[in-house]
Amino acid sequence: MQALYAQLLVGLINGSFYALLSLGLAVIFGMLNIINFAHGALYMMGAFVAYFLLNLGGISYWWALLLAPVIVGIFGMILERTMLQWLTGLDHLYGLLLTFGIALIVQGVFQNYFGSSGLPYAIPDQLKGGMNLGFMFLPIYRGWVVIFSLVVCIATWFLIEKTRLGAYLRAATENPTLVRAFGINVPRMITLTYGLGVGLAALAGVLSAPINQVRPLMGADLIIVVFAVVVIGGMGSIMGSIITGFALGVIEGLTKYFYPEASNTVVFVLMVLVLLVKPTGLTGKAA
């Protein structure tokens, strides 16, 4: 039974990363109509920025949680201003190819300087150790990752669904020309939205650093699963991304316990089934 709970926890942690990353992808797709293949590389950059901040600047994990998303978010906004903005109105394929190219370049640069092996990033002192819950042993850092990710996801959902700024974003997703004619600077809003989506990826990278180590290809390994999550949840759906992210993490964890051989493929099997039954994803709407 202990092993089942342990796999459930692993599933929830993976689900946290899936949710944060697919949420960022959903926000970016909704607003920019771009399938951001660079997301995994930007997640990796988040972890590396945290590593640099700690090892070069002595800046702690707690500050890295704030600074890494901001720094990588600014990098993302520069990418949007200099490259992605020119793709407006073009077929999705162009955005996919461009961001895939950016991902390869970013990963290649980091691999050139840091190799492929992982760099250690210590768990902060305040989150070391664990708790015996009676039915399982819970490492505090892992519990923190799940709760913090959930809070960030809900805060992002609230921002988009319940605030004036979110109303601008949703309206601009539907009809950017009219929203701009109301006096709202839509191009700036698009840039900031890309920064927000990228910042979420970087935040996931910082959270992941103490668990998975810091590796140039850490995002490449994850991003394919995250895209499957997004497809299952429904492209562009905010709540769909969050719920599907956590749910698929748990399903993956349970599969590891009950039928380990299928744990790496279960998400893709589900994706195929969802595409067959509901091609727009579980919470997605038809175009």
Place this chain on the structure above:
Amino acid sequence: MPETATADAPAKTAAGGNILQVRNLEAWYGESHILHGINFDVNAGEVVTLLGRNGAGKTTTLKSIMGIIGKRAGSVKFNNQEIIRATSDKIARLGIAFCPEERGIFSSLDVRENLLLPPVVREGGLPLEQIFDLFPNLKERLNSQGTKLSGGEQQMLAIARILRTGASFLMLDEPTEGLAPVIIQQIGHTIARLKKEGFTILLVEQNFRFASTVADRYYVVEHGKIIDGFSNAELAANMDKLHAYLGV
């Protein structure tokens, strides 16, 4: 061939100072040249109507003034400020509001969010109580999804939301299209009331019977040009010409 109303000979019955001056306005959709040198003026406090057949260039004229059409040339001056090269968000912030033909109600927003979406660009917008006084239906449907409203209610919402922004110059594109006569009458009363409140309105209409109940002046658009212009007082005398222009 009817006489062309030009900037040098605008139609009469000016109600106030010149607020909008359009000169040699040209616009393109891709390679298609749609406007071929539009000239007209709107004075403060007036309701001016652009009449014309489908595809004449009326909507494109409004969109060009609003900065929505990418490729345009000529001159558009609002309060003596040149705006031909300005982006639409900057134009809106000068006090010009646009209500599109397709109404532009956002399906992902409820009525309250749709109503509060356009930011207040300057002082002098109508407070919500006054807007609900004009459109009582909206108050009862605040939590409904915007696109679940009837066509008439959606049109009211589309007009209502630009009234709170403080814009003094409203451009309404075919506000009566597809609406029942009783709703058209209500829209007419609203436009008349807005005129009394001091708004300046540029209206695009195919329904000149409706337009005649609210407009001070008319311009007729054909093939991307203004081909005629007259005041409401001259409407009866121009009725035959108007029928010929509009093909009715």
